[in-house]
Amino acid sequence: MVSPHGIKLAVYLISSYFGELNAKVCDCLLRRGTQTLHQVVSSTELSRKNVKNCLLVLIHHNCVQAFAIRQPGGFGEEAKIITQYMALFDNIIHKLRFPKFIEIVSEELGKECEEILEWLLQHGRLSLSQIIVKYKQASKQGDSSADAAQDSFNRLVNARFVERCPAPDPLLEPPAAEETAAKKRGAKSAKIQAQTMEQQALAAAAPMESMRFLVENIWNDSVEKADKRTTDVKCGMKRKQEDLESNTKDPATGEKEVLWRANFEEFIRRLRHKACVANVKVRVNNDAAIVLAATLELSRHSETKLRIDNSVPQSINAIYDEVIKREGGLGMDLERIRASLDDLGCEAPLMEIDETYSVDLKNIIEQARIEEVESIVLKRYGREAYRMFRLLSKADRLVETDKISDTTFVEKKDAVKILFKLWKDDYLEMKQKYTRLCFCI
Structure with missing residues (x-):
């Protein structure tokens, strides 16, 4: 579950990067969960065309994942395939961490690899031919820049900073069919069946581990496709809508190209x-x-x-x-x-x-988080609140109000006010035990 504050932050980020229409669609998916195109149109009151364009942009920038479900038809009717869309909250929040991602690559692999990563973070997904064209435009070294692009890209993939994109809309079978197959295959398949529909969709969309970082045998084709491209988006410019719609195909041959993205x-x-x-x-x-x-x-x-x-x-x-x-x-x-x-x-x-x-x-991460929250409590609520919060974090259980007051040397009247303030701001949990109020983290 995503908290209301998390949703507000995610929607603000989408609005800052892609505008209000995309933010409205994202807000709908985050608040209402997985939705069909018709449901998004009804909820946002936007036109069908605008919603489709927004979903296309959000998918391309790894903020939304589409997947299809085969639903059995009625008597004498064929099965229907319905496409649904889900927001990827973690990927949206990762946009705040883009500078840190770039810093990691810059320190470990150098400037050339940093540039390629910046393009992938800026445009969401790129094919190898698009990367080569952008590299040539940036370096202006002619044919030799293709070899340099290959070397830099291979280093990024070998370090697992870049991966193949997931399938755009994997097909999920009906639950009845999956249950029957799970019973035949055993306990492991039954465990997979216990996953949510969204988890199954992400698993189905993810490329096989053997293919996820595979670059061999596609460079020559990508170089040829890069030479055939006459126009492309210049570095620093936003991708055009028609370019997004055809991003899986080479404009010269019409063949599908492998798309790559940053491996968050x-x-x-x-x-x-x-x-x-x-x-x-x-x-x-x-x-x-x-x-x-x-x-x-x-x-x-x-x-x-x-x-x-x-x-x-x-x-x-x-x-x-x-x-x-x-x-x-x-x-x-x-x-x-x-x-x-x-x-x-x-x-x-x-x-x-x-x-x-x-x-x-x-345990290490939990300790680090507690220390970070303790410093926030100290700055925001003062030293007395800090002592009480630290006592509760060390106790890791419910503690009575009187005991908190006595242990931290804070007057009971003041302690109650501080504890209620921390509870109201969701720093603490409060429960009543034997007619006495108890608090814990």
Whole structure:
């Protein structure tokens, strides 16, 4: 569920980037959930043409995902295929993080890769031929710029900063048919069936992992298509509507082209890892930060999806080899590394033969979030509110008002006012227990 404040922020971002009409369509999808074209038209009171154009723009910029559902017809009628649209809230909010994404690529891969990423973030989706044309326009090096574009693009894909776009409108089978197939295939398929319709649509639209970052055998065709293009959008200009409508086809041949986009999942993984290391460095010590950074670097290469609970288990030898490559880690031995892993909350393995460790990322992130909220409470409500909020965050349970007042040395009358203010602003939860008011985070 998206909070009302989150919806307001998302709609504001869409309005800032794409205008009021697109913001109105986005607001409808965020507030009402998945909708058909007819339902969006009825809710927004916009013309059918305007709604279609808005959905086209939002899909192209990865803010909306379309999917089709096959619905069985009545007696003697054929099945109907109905297209539905859902807003991708996380992708919309990622627009606030675009400068951070660009900074990551600039530091790791250089200026040329940074330019390609900027084009993808600006235009949402681009084919290789479009990227080559834009690279030639920016570099003015003639044919040699195609090779430079290939090298820069390959580096972005190898680092998983760029991926193939999902299918524009995957087809979902009726629930009855899926249930029958799930029973035949077993428990794993039954688990898939338990997913929501939106989750199934995203899974169906996502390219296979083997194809997601595949660039081979398409460069020569893309270079030829780039040479045939006579006009394209100049850097810094918005894409025209007719260009959006034909973005999956080459204008010269009419053939479908592979579209590419920024891989938000990889950028968020990098930012999460960076934030975890910075927090551990301040809260624990520098050794623990070095070991955590090494463990996360090893995990990054073996993760297929963004992990939010625990990192991928790694052997102590692999962690050691990665630690000594890092600044400040050369002098660390296995005992210091084990001590740092213990400081990170990793449980020691039962058998030394298979000595592997997995870091509890969820706990690190939770601690960082609490500290951030504590600083906000301190600035906004004062030191007394900060002490009470910190007491509740450490207790991690319901605490009676009298006990909060006594422990934090705040007069009960003032404590009640502060607690009610924090509760009203959604910083705390309040429950009544045995006729007494209790609060928790």
